[in-house]
Amino acid sequence: MTHLLLFIALAAGPVAAVAGPLAPAALAEAHALREQALADDTALDLVRSLTTEVGPRPAGSPADARAVAWAITRLKSLGFVNVRAEPVTVPRWVRGEARAEIVAPWPQPLVVASLGGSIGTAPAGLEAEIVPVTNLAELARQPPERIAGRIVFFTGRMERTRDGAGYGRAVAVRSHGATEAAKLGAVAMVMRSSGTSATRTPHTGAMSVANGPPPIPALALANPDADMLERQLASGLPVRIRLSSTAAWDGEAQSANVIGEIPGRELRDEIVLLGAHLDSWDLGTGAHDDAAGVGIVTAAARLVGGLRQHPRRTIRVVLFANEEFGLSGAKAYAASYASTLDRHVVGLESDSGAFQPYGLAARVGPDRLPLVRAMQALLEPLGIAYLGAEASGGADLGPLRELGMPVIDLRSDVTPYFDLHHTADDTFDKVDPALLRRHVAAFAVIAWLAAEAEGGFGRLPVTAAAPAVSR
Amino acid sequence: MTHLLLFIALAAGPVAAVAGPLAPAALAEAHALREQALADDTALDLVRSLTTEVGPRPAGSPADARAVAWAITRLKSLGFVNVRAEPVTVPRWVRGEARAEIVAPWPQPLVVASLGGSIGTAPAGLEAEIVPVTNLAELARQPPERIAGRIVFFTGRMERTRDGAGYGRAVAVRSHGATEAAKLGAVAMVMRSSGTSATRTPHTGAMSVANGPPPIPALALANPDADMLERQLASGLPVRIRLSSTAAWDGEAQSANVIGEIPGRELRDEIVLLGAHLDSWDLGTGAHDDAAGVGIVTAAARLVGGLRQHPRRTIRVVLFANEEFGLSGAKAYAASYASTLDRHVVGLESDSGAFQPYGLAARVGPDRLPLVRAMQALLEPLGIAYLGAEASGGADLGPLRELGMPVIDLRSDVTPYFDLHHTADDTFDKVDPALLRRHVAAFAVIAWLAAEAEGGFGRLPVTAAAPAVSR
Numbered sequence: 001m002t003h004l005l006l007f008i009a010l011a012a013g014p015v016a017a018v019a020g021p022l023a024p025a026a027l028a029e030a031h032a033l034r035e036q037a038l039a040d041d042t043a044l045d046l047v048r049s050l051t052t053e054v055g056p057r058p059a060g061s062p063a064d065a066r067a068v069a070w071a072i073t074r075l076k077s078l079g080f081v082n083v084r085a086e087p088v089t090v091p092r093w094v095r096g097e098a099r100a101e102i103v104a105p106w107p108q109p110l111v112v113a114s115l116g117g118s119i120g121t122a123p124a125g126l127e128a129e130i131v132p133v134t135n136l137a138e139l140a141r142q143p144p145e146r147i148a149g150r151i152v153f154f155t156g157r158m159e160r161t162r163d164g165a166g167y168g169r170a171v172a173v174r175s176h177g178a179t180e181a182a183k184l185g186a187v188a189m190v191m192r193s194s195g196t197s198a199t200r201t202p203h204t205g206a207m208s209v210a211n212g213p214p215p216i217p218a219l220a221l222a223n224p225d226a227d228m229l230e231r232q233l234a235s236g237l238p239v240r241i242r243l244s245s246t247a248a249w250d251g252e253a254q255s256a257n258v259i260g261e262i263p264g265r266e267l268r269d270e271i272v273l274l275g276a277h278l279d280s281w282d283l284g285t286g287a288h289d290d291a292a293g294v295g296i297v298t299a300a301a302r303l304v305g306g307l308r309q310h311p312r313r314t315i316r317v318v319l320f321a322n323e324e325f326g327l328s329g330a331k332a333y334a335a336s337y338a339s340t341l342d343r344h345v346v347g348l349e350s351d352s353g354a355f356q357p358y359g360l361a362a363r364v365g366p367d368r369l370p371l372v373r374a375m376q377a378l379l380e381p382l383g384i385a386y387l388g389a390e391a392s393g394g395a396d397l398g399p400l401r402e403l404g405m406p407v408i409d410l411r412s413d414v415t416p417y418f419d420l421h422h423t424a425d426d427t428f429d430k431v432d433p434a435l436l437r438r439h440v441a442a443f444a445v446i447a448w449l450a451a452e453a454e455g456g457f458g459r460l461p462v463t464a465a466a467p468a469v470s471r
Numbered sequence: 472m473t474h475l476l477l478f479i480a481l482a483a484g485p486v487a488a489v490a491g492p493l494a495p496a497a498l499a500e501a502h503a504l505r506e507q508a509l510a511d512d513t514a515l516d517l518v519r520s521l522t523t524e525v526g527p528r529p530a531g532s533p534a535d536a537r538a539v540a541w542a543i544t545r546l547k548s549l550g551f552v553n554v555r556a557e558p559v560t561v562p563r564w565v566r567g568e569a570r571a572e573i574v575a576p577w578p579q580p581l582v583v584a585s586l587g588g589s590i591g592t593a594p595a596g597l598e599a600e601i602v603p604v605t606n607l608a609e610l611a612r613q614p615p616e617r618i619a620g621r622i623v624f625f626t627g628r629m630e631r632t633r634d635g636a637g638y639g640r641a642v643a644v645r646s647h648g649a650t651e652a653a654k655l656g657a658v659a660m661v662m663r664s665s666g667t668s669a670t671r672t673p674h675t676g677a678m679s680v681a682n683g684p685p686p687i688p689a690l691a692l693a694n695p696d697a698d699m700l701e702r703q704l705a706s707g708l709p710v711r712i713r714l715s716s717t718a719a720w721d722g723e724a725q726s727a728n729v730i731g732e733i734p735g736r737e738l739r740d741e742i743v744l745l746g747a748h749l750d751s752w753d754l755g756t757g758a759h760d761d762a763a764g765v766g767i768v769t770a771a772a773r774l775v776g777g778l779r780q781h782p783r784r785t786i787r788v789v790l791f792a793n794e795e796f797g798l799s800g801a802k803a804y805a806a807s808y809a810s811t812l813d814r815h816v817v818g819l820e821s822d823s824g825a826f827q828p829y830g831l832a833a834r835v836g837p838d839r840l841p842l843v844r845a846m847q848a849l850l851e852p853l854g855i856a857y858l859g860a861e862a863s864g865g866a867d868l869g870p871l872r873e874l875g876m877p878v879i880d881l882r883s884d885v886t887p888y889f890d891l892h893h894t895a896d897d898t899f900d901k902v903d904p905a906l907l908r909r910h911v912a913a914f915a916v917i918a919w920l921a922a923e924a925e926g927g928f929g930r931l932p933v934t935a936a937a938p939a940v941s942r
Contacts, residue, residue: 052702055579063578107534108526108756111895199670200755200895224898228756231523231899284671285579285699424582424671427695428702 021371026452030378030445037441043295044433051285051428058282059322060092060253067278071258071319078302080260088321088332090255093117096246105237111222113202114247116325117209118218125244128187148185160196164414170194174205178214189218192226201423204281206325217245255321257329262305264314271316272450273347275396277323284426293350300443311451320396334399345456346406349394353417354436357410359387364406365458378445382438406457410442492842497923501849501916508912514766515904522756522899529753530793531563531724538749542729542790549773551731559792559803561726564588567717576708582693584673585718587796588680589689596715599658619656631667635885641665645676649685660689663697672894675752677796688716726792728800733776735785742787743921744818746867748794755897764821771914782922791867805870816927817877820865824888825907828881830858835877836929846920853909877928881913
């Protein structure tokens with residue numbers, strides 16, 4: 001703690017030097033906010049409550065509806081205003097039961113999970129030889145007769161990196177593997193989990209269904225089970241597996257984006273947007289993904305709302321519906337607020353877990369970077385560096401960024417995150433209260449200064465709407 | 472490696488000084504054996520083969536029979552003689568399917584595993600309120616009306632320690648919890664896993680069935696699921712759960728102890744026994760428990776058998792049947808060899824996983840300790856200290872120790888072991904080849920020197936046969 005205070009003292013000089021658009025009083029408030037956040041467990045209480053009292057909350061499920069009710073109650077009780085649930089129609093997919101076993105050469109059970117959006121098998125299941133390929137490019141090079149009637153096994157392993165770069169590569173197979181395998185006549189697709197866990201907890205997640213659900217079942221193997229298939233394949237003998245799954249699509253359901261605000265004192269129509277998503281995958285309780293984000297943005301906004309005076313601009317917390325299975329809430333929000341998007345001055349999202357934050361990146365008008373540096377200087381004592389201008393805003397803010405909204409990313413170490421992301425292991429016990437508080441401190445400082453800053457953050461070029469990638 | 476060689480050079484002096492019962496040539500061979508073992512992957516190959524080609528092999532299952540056939544083939548092909556399968560009758564218990572969910576106050580699925588020997592529920596399952604108690608002593612203090620008609624939830628958490636002391640305490644609940652809860656009228660028992668894993672992979676293991684299977688279903692909760700129950704209980708509201716299980720007993724089956732020998736050149740009737748167990752629990756593939764032990768003792772004996780001359784005494788590898796569910800093989804061996812037990816000069820067992828070995832303990836005649844110190848001096852460069860005379864020999868050697876056979880323990884760090892022991896996570900990828908080789912080196916050195924030593928190891932006092940505890 002002494003160490004931390006020393007860093008804070010050292011940081012005070014540079015803050016003052018680069019803080020042109022920020023009044024000294026605003027910087028002093030930011031400093032106090034940071035310290036207050038580092039001693040505040042509102043976020044932890046929210047994560048505990050959401051994971052315990054609601055638990056797994058896949059879009060369109062009864063628990064998803066309970067999550068919406070939970071969020072409205074919590075935002076109101078924490079003093080937010082304009083609290084509302086804005087209806088969002090979501091697709092409903094039901095996991096059912098999935099089983100897999102090796103039939104030959106050496107019978108063994110396998111631990112699997114259906115990918116989000118997978119169809120099921122016939123009730124009797126299906127059995128076929130597996131054909132290993134590393135990735136989509138290798139699949140594309142296979143002669144169709146090698147694939148037809150067989151089960152494609154994607155063997156590519158996700159690389160562990162602090163910035164999560166390995167996930168983007170691994171998830172391409174999850175998104176498109178089944179569709180591409182089906183084109184070559186495969187009867188099913190299995191893949192090594194798009195995650196780094198060495199436990200028997202496979203990774204689920206959405207497939208691309210832009211052209212409808214892939215026509216063959218698609219399942220993820222836990223990493224040790226993928227290893228087992230590889231070892232049996234190494235014998236040179238044909239490896240046959242049996243799969244069964246009752247996964248199914250089940251129409252649509254109503255969910256909602258839940259919104260609450262800390263109203264601005266001067267520029268009430270200008271919005272600093274803090275986003276997270278309320279839904280989760282069903283295998284765990286969505287503790288890091290994304291109860292943590294819900295807790296972080298809610299607790300941060302509440303701290304700002306508790307200051308002696310409200311921020312100049314409005315801070316809007318948006319808890320998005322159905323991030324995981326098609327970004328329904330993000331798309332609905334962008335459509336609903338199309339006419340006022342130019343008044344969304346900047347957006348931040350928390351959806352990468354609550355491990356060690358290490359950096360800030362901001363995609364804002366180039367002349368606004370001194371403002372970002374001033375924010376970062378206040379966060380330097382937390383170990384948060386300035387990482388430049390390549391910010392994405394995250395999955396739920398993607399549609400808004402594409403429409404010109406500036407975005408700021410708080411980057412955190414996702415090495416441990418991808419050991420539990422989208423698996424049964426994403427549970428409350430994995431949340432470190434001290435690290436969670438650091439996230440809250442960062443979000444509170446950024447939100448407050450963004451709401452106070454003279455002149456906003458500029459606008460980004462409007463880009464063609466790219467296909468949204470679910471994280 | 473240079474560092475290691477330096478240690479070896481430093482160790483040479485003390486070895487010579489304390490090695491009364493050992494010829495210099497025998498010590499030189501031990502030194503060479505150790506170095507050879509540290510470059511030999513026979514054990515790793517065996518672990519890979521048993522986990523891949525047989526996999527989970529609970530006593531009495533078809534895979535258990537395949538494991539027996541596998542072991543006979545492997546021992547023969549590695550040059551063992553007198554290779555044989557000695558029949559052992561084993562009880563057969565079938566896990567079936569187990570499910571659990573919280574019904575109130577907040578519905579959530581739970582991840583559970585039936586304890587070994589548990590009966591199932593009625594097909595419709597059962598639902599009741601849970602009553603938390605920490606351990607058996609706290610259960611015993613409860614008024615029966617608090618327990619009757621309810622599900623007892625044992626909340627005690629296994630402590631992480633290098634020597635596994637926490638396991639002994641935690642496993643008392645697994646062994647006796649259901650029986651004691653049933654006496655007070657409970658309708659089922661659930662417990663926090665007797666393991667330290669933070670993943671959703673519950674720990675199975677045998678219950679005491681000395682007086683027949685406990686009359687109520689008994690299931691272990693993964694640690695995060697036990698946390699969930701505790702958080703829901705913290706609300707002060709009654710917590711109700713629903714359980715269903717198709718676990719069942721299914722008579723008896725034939726298994727076997729598989730034995731192979733490196734015959735002694737002089738004292739062929741005197742036995743140095745190296746033990747491990749061939750069966751495993753069914754959730755994982757029994758990689759550390761106890762394919763590792765099978766690999767270690769087999770590879771160590773083979774290395775000794777490959778020396779220029781055979782050891783004076785016979786080295787006998789015994790791969791015991793059904794350690795996990797009642798020590799059937801250990802009891803059968805002790806009964807079969809009752810008349811020649813006095814010619815079993817010493818025994819060692821490998822059944823605590825293959826993590827960092829750190830010490831040697833030996834329960835031998837007090838005048839034989841210099842011999843043990845000579846062994847330890849050769850293992851000091853591997854980080855193996857002398858730990859005194861409190862050795863148990865392990866579960867499978869228990870009956871022989873009670874009948875007077877001296878035992879030596881190689882202790883290894885079980886902190887990581889109890890993250891995977893008896894869970895689905897006990898898989899081949901968790902085996903570190905370098906650590907496995909250290910175990911082989913230690914077993915080879917000890918076995919060789921034990922087989923060479925003048926005068927044997929004395930005899931232990933014969934103790935009353937204590938109830939065997941399955942590890």
